[in-house]
Amino acid sequence: MPELPEVEVTRLGFADRIAGAQVQAVRLGKPLRWGLGIDPAALAGRWVQAVRRRGKYLLLDLEPGLLLLHLGMSGSLRFADQMPEPGKHDHFDLVTSRGTLRLNDPRRFGAVVYAEGEAAPGARKLLGGLGVEPLGDGFDLDVFHAGLRRRQAPIKQVLLAGDLVVGVGNIYASEALFAAGIRPTLAAARISRPRAALLREAVQSILARAVERGGSTLRDFSNVDGQSGYFQLEAMVYGRAGEPCRICATPIRQLRQGQRSTYYCPRCQKY
Structure with missing residues (x-):
């Protein structure tokens, strides 16, 4: 699943190129997770201000x-x-005066939804429960x-929940x-303030590095120009079960948390 770095890499790849463009047409393919919420023809003539x-x-x-x-799980732009x-898997085209933005999604768990603004009920439903941005000054x-x-759940699960800090998905939670x-x-509640400071710094540095490396390509992800990401080649623990830790050589362990795979070093991560 594309996580925050992959989404940010995607944004950086076309935001400047599409800004100022006029929408000429919208084409819909097979239905996605949620409907567009507006007649596609009604978007023609509107201007893209920013991404x-x-x-x-x-x-x-x-x-x-x-x-x-x-x-969604496997979408790309x-x-x-x-x-x-x-x-077959191209389900949304936004045709503009500067080019076409296309969503390809084999599993169709992705979505394109129209709202009148962020204060509209549909937008609030999707964005209202999100936590603070980890790469912004508000963290x-x-x-x-x-x-x-305030959380008794395991710290990995708290990070994945997204209501405290948003976008720290499975790969980057393990790495951070x-x-x-x-x-x-x-348990998250047992983490001291000094440890929380280390974790906050780790979340920011890991996500920033992943953006710099173009995200992680494990299966489907590629950027808007079709290029893969390379952060996965630098992973310290994720996807390395049984391999020696890059720090202490102890074999990396894998466990299941909330039906997601977690990777860790039992020696380096004693606390």
Whole structure:
């Protein structure tokens, strides 16, 4: 599943190129997870002002209105001056004066939803429960630690929930916990303020590095130009069960948490 770095890499790949474009047409393929919520023809003539990100959602600011895009489990976006005829898994085309933005999604768990603005009920339903952005100035240590102190669930699960800090998906939660020396099964409430500071720093640095490396390509992900990400080649624990830890050579362990695979080093992550 594309996580925050992959979504941010996608945004960076076309945001400047599509800003200022006028929508000429919208083509829909097979139904996605949620309906568009507006007659596609009604979007023609509108202007794309900017492309933002909120968690794993891309927000296309229109004049007027807003499109919210989610890549689901296997979705990817392409943006180009010319596109071939839509294929079997191409389910949304936004044709503009500067090029076509296309959503390809084999599993169709992605979505493109129209709202009048972020305050509209449909947008609030999707965005209202999201936590603070980890790469922004609002990721405050005191607020983060206070939130952890209220949670008895394992810290890995708290990170994945997304209501305290948004976008720390499965890959990057495992990597950040390793960098902070915290075992993924530890109750969040037991994490001290100094440990919370280490974790906050690890989350920020891991996500920033992943964006720099173009995200992680494990199965489907590629950016808007069709290029793969390379962060997975630098992973310290994720996907390395049974392999020696890059720090202490202890075999990396794997366990299941909430039906997701977690990877950790039992020696480096004692706490």
